[in-house]
Amino acid sequence: MPAGRPRQFDPPVALGRATDLFWSRGYEGTSLQGLLAVTGLSRSSLYQTFGDKHHLFSQCLEHYREKTVSGMWQRLEDAPTGRAFVELTMRRAIDDRHAAGGPRGCLVLNTATEFGHRDPDVTRQVQAALSAFRAVFEEAVRRGQADGSITPSQSPQQLAVYLVAGMGGLRTLVKGGEVEALVDGACEMLLTALD
Amino acid sequence: MPAGRPRQFDPPVALGRATDLFWSRGYEGTSLQGLLAVTGLSRSSLYQTFGDKHHLFSQCLEHYREKTVSGMWQRLEDAPTGRAFVELTMRRAIDDRHAAGGPRGCLVLNTATEFGHRDPDVTRQVQAALSAFRAVFEEAVRRGQADGSITPSQSPQQLAVYLVAGMGGLRTLVKGGEVEALVDGACEMLLTALD
DNA sequence: ACCCTTATAGACTGACTGGTCAGGAAAGAG
DNA sequence: CTCTTTCCTGACCAGTCAGTCTATAAGGGT
DSSP: OOOOOSSSSHHHHHHHHHHHHHHHOOTTTHHHHHHHHHEEEEHHHHHHHHHHHHHHHHHHHHHHHHHHHHHHHHHHHHSSSSSHHHHHHHHHHHHGSSEEEEEEEEOOHHHHHHTTSSSSSHHHHHHHHHHHHHHHHHHHHHHHHHHTSSOOSSSSSHHHHHHHHHHHHHHHHHTTTHHHHHHHHHHHHGGGGOO | OSSSSSOSSSHHHHHHHHHHHHHHHSSSSSOHHHHHHHHOOOOOHHHHHHSSHHHHHHHHHHHHHHHHHHHHHHHHOOOHHHHHHHHHHHHHHGGGGGGGTTOOHHHHHHHHHHHHSHHHHHHHHHHHHHHHHHHHHHHHHHHHHHHTTSSSOHHHHHHHHHHHHHHHHHHHHHHOOHHHHHHHHHHHHHGGGGG
């Protein structure tokens, strides 16, 4: 127990709330005022705990990556086959269109498109997150090739990148309001690469 | 020949410059000051000619769609086969990574991810642009199926959506700084859907 | 020459930006 | 109880935001 007045908020919870806001509005579209409102923190508490906006965003991105990637690993463990995991993951991405308040996409991919290569720190984080996504898919492909649900004719790594790209494309279509049936079709077509 | 003092600038040129800025920085990331600097216009000229920031953005999006889509149609006409056009288009998207000042992606797809469904007007424009992209790919697939360069086993429409999704995914990977060889591999794998 | 119309420059607005700071409040330690 | 340490409230900062307005400039029509 550290000396001094204790915090009146839970940093992880606040970070989660901030992450949600960045996730829906993007970095530039999110104001400090909005972050304070959504977290309930005072300005000084936020600055003392998380640093400035950019640094806070960095922590949110990290928080998001960790939560998302570990969720993926969990679902991979729970999936009956490698292919089942891949199919579930792609369809989850599409289901984003039914989210209340409109589709938010994936914070990592959103950040990639918002920042491009303009910010070295952010770029490094995005690259790391993409690698993590790819690693999960890679393992899923390996398992799928072992259990016979995925064709052995492609390298797991290449197939994994292909799947990450596919997810990004589907999310973009969803955010762009493409006709649902067409998005579904594109998803199914992407999955035939596993045959 | 309108009465009164003539303009000291060329609206289409100014629109092109503004489009470039929105393209690299996004809507929120672009300031009026930046737009004035890049166009050389005075505040009053910009407002009088293009309306407010949102309306200007709308015109830029339109301008971009028109220029991009007509360029695509042109390249389709010039392509020896339907497949050649598709391959060229996908590889052009990837070549964005060598752009000076970092990859900018596609203004339409960038806008889709930045806005989501938060702005009805923008959403409608993005949907229209996606449809236009899809239409070009659809015609390319039809031609490819006729000239034997693309498998007839898929509906042109579905294959077209798949290709738009693929482009979106590749652009996202490029902006995210994914390893070049992996992006290339994903691109090739996407193209095998034409077999 | 004159007027009429349109375009431009640039000052100005109030609201909001991200960020800082001083002073009060709340706990544990002695 | 007092002291120390930390946290929080809220005022404050300069700078920027998008947007408006007035005054002047520059052309054509008559």
